[in-house]
Amino acid sequence: MSAALDLRERVFAVEQGVDPAADRDGRDHEALHLVAVDDGEVVGTCRLVLHGAQARLGRLAVLRSRRREGLGAALLAEADRQASAAGARLIDLHAQLPARELYLRDGYTERGDVFVEEGIEHVAMDKRLA
Numbered sequence: 001m002s003a004a005l006d007l008r009e010r011v012f013a014v015e016q017g018v019d020p021a022a023d024r025d026g027r028d029h030e031a032l033h034l035v036a037v038d039d040g041e042v043v044g045t046c047r048l049v050l051h052g053a054q055a056r057l058g059r060l061a062v063l064r065s066r067r068r069e070g071l072g073a074a075l076l077a078e079a080d081r082q083a084s085a086a087g088a089r090l091i092d093l094h095a096q097l098p099a100r101e102l103y104l105r106d107g108y109t110e111r112g113d114v115f116v117e118e119g120i121e122h123v124a125m126d127k128r129l130a
Contacts, residue, residue: 001028003042004035011061018118023059032086034078036062036071044071048079048091055079055088060099072099076106084129092126100125 005028012018027049036044046060057079062071083091094117095103100110108125115122 001033004033004045007042007045007063008059008061016120022118032082034075036075044075046075046079048083050086050088053087053089055083055091057091057093072102073106080129089129090126091129094122095125097121097123
C-alpha cells in the first residue's frame with residue numbers, strides 16, 4: 001500500500017503539481033487498491049471505491065518510464081473484473097483530458113462538459129459492466 005501511495009505522490013504531486021492533501025482524500029481505507037508490479041516494484045496503481053451496483057475508479061497512475069506499455073489498460077481490465085465480482089454494474093471516473101483516449105478505448109463514455117479539478121481539465125466518464 002505504501003508503494004502505491006508513493007507512486008501516486010510521484011505522479012500527481014511531483015509531476016502534475018496536485019496538492020498531496022487532495023490525493024489523500026481519506027477514502028483509501030475504504031477502497032480496493034490494484035497494483036501492477038514488475039520485479040518487486042509497483043509501476044502502476046489505481047483504486048476502486050465500491051458502492052453497491054456502482055464503483056468509482058480513481059487515482060490511476062503509472063510510473064513515467066513505464067507509460068505506453070499497456071499497464072493502464074491492464075489495470076482497467078482488472079478493475080472491471082474486481083468491480084463485477086463485487087456486484088457493481090457501472091464504473092464511473094473523472095478522466096484527465098490527456099488520458100481520455102485510454103478510457104474511450106476501454107469502453108468508457110463521456111458525460112457532461114470538461115471541468116477543472118486540482119487545476120487539471122477532466123471529463124466525467126462511465127462504463128456499464130456486463
